[in-house]
Amino acid sequence: MGRCDDLIGNLSDFIDGELDAETCSELEKHLAGCKNCRLMVDSMKMTVKLCRDGVQEELPPSLKKRLDKKLAERWKKQFGHL
């Protein structure tokens, strides 16, 4: 697995740490000697990191309130009671 194109299919698994040990060490060997692939790997890592960092993790209280009200209404409609 010397060529850059050969490793591309495994790139995501490699970055996400889900590659088997043997393929992983082959890939690392390639990366050590190939700047292009290193830049590719780094920028793909950064892409996901930026995406994860940008996820909102809190529910706005006003939206929560609206949802609670709607859920209760729908439940009553479906089950006849709360």
Place this chain on the structure above:
Amino acid sequence: MNPKEKKTIQIDEKELVRLAQSGDFKAFTTLIEGYRPKIFGLALKLAKNREDAEDIFQETFLKAIDNIKKFRAESSFGTWLYTIGVNVVRAKYGRDSKGELLPLEDYLPASHDHSDAAAAQLYDWNDPLSKLTNEEIKGKLDKAIHELPLKYRLPFLLRYTQEMSVQEVADTLNIKLANAKSRILRARMALRQNLNEYFSEDN
């Protein structure tokens, strides 16, 4: 989480589902509690605007009420809930999102193999903040995510904002594992390429 803890949670979930199916509203709200902020975060990334995101978010849980009696414990409650959410999104955006991404090879730099010419097309992202603020980059990324065709946007976001395994992504979208894997990778490459342009501006 040790296996014993996991088992307890599964039993609790089963019991909560049973109670909810027999009309216990409190059991239902307990079931969805932890999923609410996660699904809202997902909807914000998925939707084209705030209004759509709130719609998708609310509609997912309302549809869950409509269908709770039909839930059979073939999948976890979480997977079932996400499947409902995915159907809500597909109903909303399915028709206007028929685009395709390029084949994988096209996301590689023109001559990715060892030649000097190729180096010019890959940039060192480790120094992105010297050109753009983090907020700017995130704005560009959000825009790039919204431009992804739905069939790529969904698996990418399930994988990396909801931290699902590739298998869970495949189950939630009802597609084959290999397809889920390939779509996640292509989405990631497409986004990478899209952002890459911004880092090249001064080069």
